[in-house]
Amino acid sequence: MALPTLLLCLSCCCWASLNALTLLAPDKKSYEGVQGSKITLECKYTLDPNDNGTLDIEWFLVAADSQQADQMIINYHMDQVYQHSGSLNNRVHFASPDPRNGDASIEIVQLQASDTGTYQCKVKKLPGSGNMKIPLTVYIKPGHTRCFIDGRPEIGNDLALKCAAKEGSAPLTYSWQKISDLGKLPATATVDPTGGILTVKNASKEYSGTYRCISQNRVGNDECLLILNVEPPANTAGIIAGAIIGTLLFLIILGLLIFCCCRKQQEKKYEKEIQHEIREDVAPPKSRTSTARSYIGSNHSSLGSLSPSNMDGYSKARYNQVPGDEQERPPSQIPSQIPSQNASFSGPKVAGPNLSRMGAIPVMIPAQHKDGSIV
Template sequence: MALLVRFLFIILSCALLDALEILPSTNKYDGIQGDSIVLECKFTLVPEDIATLDIEWLLVAPDAQQSDQMVITYNGKSYPQAGPLQGRVDFVSPNPEDGDASIKITNLKQSDAGTYQCKVKKLPGSRNMKVTLNVYVKPAKTRCYVEGTQEIGRDLDLKCQTKEGSLPLTYNWQKISGLEKLPPTATVDSTGGVLTIKNASQEYSGTYRCMSRNKVGTDECIVILNIVPPANTAGIIAGAIIGTLLFLIVLGILVFFCCRKQKEKKYEKEIQHEIREDVAPPKSRASTARSYIGSNIGSNHSSLGSLSPSNMDGYSKARYNQVPSEVMERPPSNTPNYVPPKVAGPNLSRMGAIPVMIPAQNKDGSIV
């Protein structure tokens, strides 16, 4: 009898322990970066679950040697924990005791991805459940461009690159103008985003669109292809040579005129300088002769001695080729009836005198 009672007690205890149940739900969630997501954890209670309700959400460590990280708890009140989800996580229900322990994570980040565990305890019942969260990034900042020469007969590539977006990414090219179909010689690399065109022709010109896609979104870009005839390379080279020669000729002419202008300015400055340094011409024949005579008499006074009208002619003949000889000292001013000697015309010319025409006069001094 005692054994039967003990057996019934064990069965009743197991039934009570299994009374709290977590309802089945998905165990894998896919979120998008920047969006919000709800991780479900709903449960049921029985009257035998009489203890205080205790709920815990943990981020399971990927390494067994590390400890799990507490995200949020409930023990009569919600208690978000410090960590990477602080300020971005809360219970969906304002009163989780109603049977909803689901949480909502806002502004998802790639670092939020991982395995989360929901623990619900209300003694004697206790249950837990794990879910996996993946966070994806939509394709963004997709760029299209042409690589190669856009000429008839050439091979070229239309490339499409997405800078942001979770892998795997796939690419799809379309022609959205003209015949609206890809060239017959084109091949598409759906994983690399490259559209290769062989032996291009003008019919291939138009607008092309590339669409990048992953699990959570799409993005696109547009590029314009313009196939033109081959350029005249020989004409371009000849034009460049002719242009260079013309430039050098013009440059040489400018340098020549600049040098010539500089020489003319320098010559004008020298002429002006010489004119400023010239001595003014003598005012009259008498003053010129007198100044010359005075300067020469002063310098030769010691060697010539005093000259008189009687020996002036003889001295001038002996020294004709050296110094003017018709120079004599002025007699004292008190000498009566003094007549100054005459100087010959050739000697005056050598002295630097300037011929001056004097009008004829009468005895009374009037001009004839």
């Protein structure tokens, strides 16, 4: 009796587990999307007749760091859909119009590279519940691929045709084709598929043509074109000679300009020095008035040296008039009569020896011209 009872219990448990809420395995274990496109993450389920609770569907973006909480992006509860703020806001919705029919899948539109991560689907209808995780990787197609030549395209030179895509998820690979002249690459050409470099040794005229580079990854590709014209070497000697001649001319012109500027500065400096220079070799102008005054003062000194006994004779003497002296004397000092130039003193003459015995000091009176200047 114990064995049949145990078998009955096991069969009941298996039937219950088979009829409980179950999440169906998706068609893919992981999903890959392209930036700018849309993708559907599958999450389908079956219910048990005993699951009579409220249907609750939740989608989470699992945090990369286990120390952080998962981010809820959308959920279904009490026949209502709720979207949550975040990077996926307004870009995610349920794929089925009615998630109660067993389809809890979501659709994400306008995929971005930041959408890459692990998503978790939880379906609960008490007493049954289930959850599953779905990895998603968003790739960026190659874009803005550019081709260019590294090296001078001349006969005999080694050239490197390079190709690079500014956008695109790794890993990127590159391939080169020649779309002219039967599409054959040069015999000396080697291709680096990861670096996008086509190396050509000892280039010749036959290597000229149109080349195409294709950049690709697992979600797309892009390309660019390059036209190669291999020419004979340029006359480098003439170019160098022209450059040297041009440099010399420039230096000569620059030297002339510097010389002219320095000369101009020296001329300006010389003019300033001439304006402030004092001439020592030119005598100052003669002053008639000062000469006449000196002469008159000399006469007065001579008269003052005479003794009192001779003052009467000299007081009557009149000196010749000095021109211009009357203009400086006040009217009261101008003599009323102007004697002639050859007139002599009217008083008695005293001989020189007598004057010496009388104690007078002989004075030499300077001679005068008619104009009154002293000689």
